[in-house]
Amino acid sequence: MAAAKNDPKVIRAWTFYDWANSVYSLTITSAVFPLFYSALTKGGAGEDLVAQAHGIPAKALYSYALSAGFLLVALIAPLLSGIADSRGNKLAFLKAFCYLGAASCAGLAFFTLDGLWWGLALVALACIGFSGSLVFYDAFLVDIAGKDQHDKVSARGYTMGYFGSVILLVINLLMVMKPGWFHLPEEVTIGGTTYGGVPARTTFLTVAIWWAGFAQLAFRRLPKRTTAAEGRDGLIWSGYAELRKVWRQLNATVRLKRYLFAFFVFNMGIQTVMYLAVIFAEAEIKQVDGTGAIVPIASESLIISILLIQLVAALGAALFVRLSARFGNLRALAIGVSVWVGVCIAAYFTHWTSEFYLLASCVGLVMGGCQALARSTYAKFLPPTRDTASYFSFYDVSYYLGTVLGTAVFGVVLQITGDLRNTAVALCSFFILGLLLLLRVPKQEVAQVRPSS
DSSP states (O other), rough: OOOTTHHHHHHHHHHHHHHHHHIIIIIIISHHHHHHHHHHHHOSOOOOOHHHHHSSHHHHHHHHHHHHHHHHHHHHHHHHHHHHHHTTTTHHHOOOOOOOHHHOOOOOOOSSSSTHHHHHHHHHHHHHHHHHEEEEHHHHHHHHSGGGGGGHHHHHHHHHHHHHHHHEEEEEHHHHOOOGTTOOOOEEETTTTEEEEEEHHHHHHHHHHHHHHHHHHHHHSSOOOOOOOOOOOOOHHHHHHHHHHHHHHHBBBBBHHHHHHHHHHHHHHHHHHHHHHHHHHHHHHHOOOOOOOEEOOOHHHHHHHHHHHHHHHHHHHHHHHHHHHHHHHHHHHHHHHOOOHHHHHHHHHBBHHHHHHHHHHHHHHHHHHHHHHHHHHHHOOOOOOOOOHHHHHHHHHHHHHHHHHHHEEEHHHHHHHHHTTTHHHHHHHHHHEEEEEEEHOSSSOOOOOOOOO
């Protein structure tokens, strides 16, 4: 039997999965792992060892690994959501992807340059675990909360994620900066292989334990079974059939279809910033050291800026809930995307750490708000249906295909031009186009009237 909507205990449990899995977004994709990967792929003179060996810049190759992970999720999400809707077992799939992601993060602790391709495969698998679990996690929003609560509950989930991930990142930062406090050596030999950077590698293990561990709080309360969709023929391929049905229904509307196109475009920019901002900053942002010399931004400064983003993002999520209550979801999102345009323009001209901190604050403000409202706006626009996983599968396919294109464009622009600042120009174009499309979304649903033959 499906759980009653707006049950405080179930909603609290649902938000705890955000608390659990957001440590992947912060430590693995945004903070420690990108810096670890950059250090691992650099030679003593700062040369790109991956480019020398394989002809592709290490940073571009990393973005392609993320693109591959997102692409696979986009391809298999309809298949799995179809099975989940038919059987009413979204929780089982949520668990499976959670454990895949956590195990892959643990595997990254053994990433070496000699095992580059295996390591990049783990990067992709961790991405698949995280992204695949969100397909089913997001779909629970419709099952556990009424439409009038979607904005509030969605924002609460993101806020929990921001705070939880900050707590672990502070611990991870101490591990890297003060390894002696944790009795961590700089290197260790296992099975004849010597692994350097043990403090950083240990943080990947903590992510796996935190993610899988705190997820149990969500798994314990979320409904084991949700209402199964009726009339499904062909269990395996029903998800793709449902996507076709959703697409036909979209073609009969104006608001939902236009919103999804706008979301697809502006989300390309948001996700690319989230996953690759550290790669940009590590190469382009400078600071003055104690001797007065101009040097690249320190790893500690980068991680502090990421902590700043997370803390401001929690406030941003709450702020945009208020904006949506006053102006409506669409106008509030338009305000957020407009700020994103300014962020990208500013990023192109940002060179110093102090400027980057200010930019990070702006990113945090709109990142939390836009992510929370994008999810809840889609949930609000859905028609009455039992096929929640299939509808959110369509949303998530758009989400991940947009991320595939965004991260791939980042890599291509870098590979062709060799200048990371040009990627800011590409991202700015995504937000401008997304804003224009968002402004075309009507406030009320409009049926698409087809002329009679």
